[in-house]
Amino acid sequence: MHFFLCNLDCHMDGQLGVSGENYSMPRLMDQFLELGSLGSLIDHSETKSEGPLKICSIKAGGMMSLAIDDHGALWMWGNCPQQRNKTGSSISFESSFIPIPVRDFHGHSVVKVACGSEHVVALVSAGETYKGEDLVCYSWGNNNHGQLGLGDRESRVHPEIVEMFNQDSSWDVYEVACGAYHTALLTRKRTTIDPLESVCWTFGLGDNGQLGHGTTQSVLKPEPVKELPGQAYLISVDCGLFHTSVVSSVGDVWSWGMEKGLGLCPDASFTGTDAGDASSPLLMSGYGVDGPIFHNPIQVACGAAHTVLVANDGYKLWSWGRGTSGVLGNGKTINCFAPSFVLWPPLTEDFNQPEPKTVVEESNGSKAVAETDKRLSLAMEEIELLQSKLSIMEQYGGMLHGLVFGRPFTYQDIPISLQNSGNFDIAKQWESMLESADHSKLLRLELFYRDMRATIKDKIMKRRIQEIIKECLPSSTSEK
Numbered sequence: 001m002h003f004f005l006c007n008l009d010c011h012m013d014g015q016l017g018v019s020g021e022n023y024s025m026p027r028l029m030d031q032f033l034e035l036g037s038l039g040s041l042i043d044h045s046e047t048k049s050e051g052p053l054k055i056c057s058i059k060a061g062g063m064m065s066l067a068i069d070d071h072g073a074l075w076m077w078g079n080c081p082q083q084r085n086k087t088g089s090s091i092s093f094e095s096s097f098i099p100i101p102v103r104d105f106h107g108h109s110v111v112k113v114a115c116g117s118e119h120v121v122a123l124v125s126a127g128e129t130y131k132g133e134d135l136v137c138y139s140w141g142n143n144n145h146g147q148l149g150l151g152d153r154e155s156r157v158h159p160e161i162v163e164m165f166n167q168d169s170s171w172d173v174y175e176v177a178c179g180a181y182h183t184a185l186l187t188r189k190r191t192t193i194d195p196l197e198s199v200c201w202t203f204g205l206g207d208n209g210q211l212g213h214g215t216t217q218s219v220l221k222p223e224p225v226k227e228l229p230g231q232a233y234l235i236s237v238d239c240g241l242f243h244t245s246v247v248s249s250v251g252d253v254w255s256w257g258m259e260k261g262l263g264l265c266p267d268a269s270f271t272g273t274d275a276g277d278a279s280s281p282l283l284m285s286g287y288g289v290d291g292p293i294f295h296n297p298i299q300v301a302c303g304a305a306h307t308v309l310v311a312n313d314g315y316k317l318w319s320w321g322r323g324t325s326g327v328l329g330n331g332k333t334i335n336c337f338a339p340s341f342v343l344w345p346p347l348t349e350d351f352n353q354p355e356p357k358t359v360v361e362e363s364n365g366s367k368a369v370a371e372t373d374k375r376l377s378l379a380m381e382e383i384e385l386l387q388s389k390l391s392i393m394e395q396y397g398g399m400l401h402g403l404v405f406g407r408p409f410t411y412q413d414i415p416i417s418l419q420n421s422g423n424f425d426i427a428k429q430w431e432s433m434l435e436s437a438d439h440s441k442l443l444r445l446e447l448f449y450r451d452m453r454a455t456i457k458d459k460i461m462k463r464r465i466q467e468i469i470k471e472c473l474p475s476s477t478s479e480k
Contacts, residue, residue: 081141082094091142139160146220170189179243200237232249243259244257261278284320298313
């Protein structure tokens with residue numbers, strides 16, 4: 001069975017790979033049916049592949065789209081980098097309305113690719129085929145912030161090797177992601193005692209701390225994110241416009257960049273006085289009694305201003321960040337500053353369609369089936385209502401926790417007595433919390449409760465003044 005590439009989006013500068021019109025329904029890209037392998041386009045003496053190409057991987061970003069076929073060839077459409085003139089080194093971006101091959105990798109296999117607003121980074125086999133640990137990192141496109149990792153700000157029309165990860169490098173690069181103007185890579189040592197040792201490297205624009213280097217400076221060459229724990233094996237990385245997230249094999253998630261690594265835009269409200277960009281990794285995942293709450297993670301993905309995590313071997317979804325248009329999938333449109341459950345699987349009749357019934361089954365058990373369906377429908381409605389109430393309570397608790405402690409709420413912040421028994425001894429937990437608090441935390445608590453007490457006193461005073469005015473007004477009226 002062949003896999004055909006379809007697309008669905010607003011047409012602008014040829015991003016859909018079809019010419020001239022917008023489409024609101026999936027559209028088959030006929031160009032892939034008409035073309036053979038990339039080799040047949042470059043050398044007509046070679047034997048053409050039989051049948052249509054099979055697409056193995058796709059990526060999209062900015063105003064361009066990319067696809068890798070089953071021959072390891074890379075295709076691009078939308079805004080493609082072109083040389084401005086024959087003698088100059090400056091580049092321009094011209095619209096391609098159909099997929100075109102990136103011929104620079106002929107004789108090699110493109111394994112992974114990512115793109116930002118106007119730059120592309122690809123992991124390509126050193127030889128003709130991919131052997132597992134022989135990937136070389138290439139980059140090209142706009143380089144005004146150093147997002148190509150080539151040591152300068154000069155843009156490239158054609159792919160160039162990022163020397164830190166060339167064929168002779170001691171690092172094996174296995175994941176790549178691009179933000180608007182920055183790039184992130186995951187690598188492991190090719191020869192090491194610990195096969196699970198991995199490092200995250202970033203470069204490019206750093207204005208919002210999206211590089212995770214502890215500063216807001218831009219970087220022209222790959223540098224490691226040093227504050228990530230060395231013993232963690234990172235399995236996935238992705239970038240939003242101005243934030244970066246990684247997840248480890250044990251379920252720890254770190255984020256950094258705009259608005260505490262949440263990727264929120266500057267006008268987003270943040271519960272806590274220490275709001276701002278995070279220039280170093282922040283641990284986003286909480287811990288339960290059995291360890292990290294994100295069991296068996298698979299992948300982390302970033303939108304422009306939100307993050308989604310697939311965990312529990314694909315059976316659970318979490319999300320956080322800006323909630324506009326319901327992108328967090330938790331039934332709300334408000335921002336979430338800590339991981340929240342995505343309502344998955346959807347509790348809808350369309351999602352779980354019953355199997356077709358035979359005539360005999362319908363005649364023998366139609367009433368029983370109808371009653372079961374009714375009970376199931378009521379149970380699903382109840383579950384959906386409870387999930388909605390739980391989401392509201394989580395958000396309310398997170399807001400209160402942020403106001404008091406100045407940081408997002410995580411599972412580890414739940415008192416031990418409540419975790420273990422379900423009974424909450426408020427006096428005991430309060431004493432325990434004060435005993436374990438450091439000096440800065442105690443000062444923050446003192447300031448919070450002092451402000452709260454002053455606010456309450458003001459409110460009492462205002463109400464008393466209003467009462468006195470009301471008592472005086474009737475008496476003055478009667479005297480007249």
